Amino acid sequence: MITTSRRDLILSAAVAGAALGLDKSLAIAAPVEIQQTPAAPVRSQHTPAVPVSRQQTPDPNPGYLRYKVGDAECTALYDGIWEKAHDPKYFGNATTAEIKQALANAGLTTAFVPIPITVFIIKLNGKLVLCDVGGGDQVQAFNPKSVFVSGKMMANMKAAGIDPKEIETILISHFHPDHIFGLLEKKTNAPVFPNAEIIVPAAEYKWWTDPSLINRLPEGRRPLARRIQSVIPNWKNVLPVEGEDEVVPGIFFVKVPGHTPGHTAFHVTSGNTQLMISNDAAYVPALCVGHPSWHGAFDQDGPMAEVSRRKLLDRVVTDQMMICGSHFPWPGLAKIEKDGAGYVLATVRAS
């Protein structure tokens, strides 16, 4: 079933392809059988930083989903969810009542803003590429009062039958904690993926590693910059890339600045099939896809982020791409259409 309402559509795997007019190669596949015993949910370095009992949203089980984009095999990995308390300063030009209404219209809870974290692995042309790395069980430094659970990516990667040691390339969209702390061991900052090449947007790298940045940031954001500056420039396996290069065969960087100065999306192409990994350009779609002109506190430059968001979403609509994002409702795969001044999101979810 498909409607033209603003509500996110939850479609069964069986009907998703037909309802959305997808190419057969884009059909949602059920997760593959696991040959090995999934990692048990024991306390480990990946155990959430806050008690699970405080989290109201159940984790998906399994915490991974595999689907095809042309010849590419995509695996979505669940890393956790931030159940963000409502805050009148969250958006500069939207009230809490409007935010709650937008969440309700999308069929989401209004008790808090649900911000899931999903990481994607693309297997294409013989390469295994990890796209961002989640938060690595490390609470967001700039808002310590918020419950921010992450760090489930590694266990879900292993449950999906993927050995972290086999990841050759990691693409980083931007340097916010929920996208890069999974690169760092919690207490030592030791590299979690010492043998992978880590490709980062040059503009993002330059901005965060500029020593003069520390004094220009508000006090609450300085620990993040200090941590980045004390670690990332010392790693030999980090490769800053300018522009919109094909960074690995079949995957291109796409500039979407505003959320951060170098924020970047990843365009996956295989044959006639395309997927835009939008990262944080559309943030929580219930808010920013339906209302692209809302300017959130999470965007460093709200007007620039809006221009980038509209440009990216227009391209996705025009070229009839699939789209996913770091904070889309699990498992994050969607298709969008233009709707007046905004867009309509249809989330594809295996039932």
Ligand SMILES: [Zn+2]
């Ligand atoms: Zn994010």
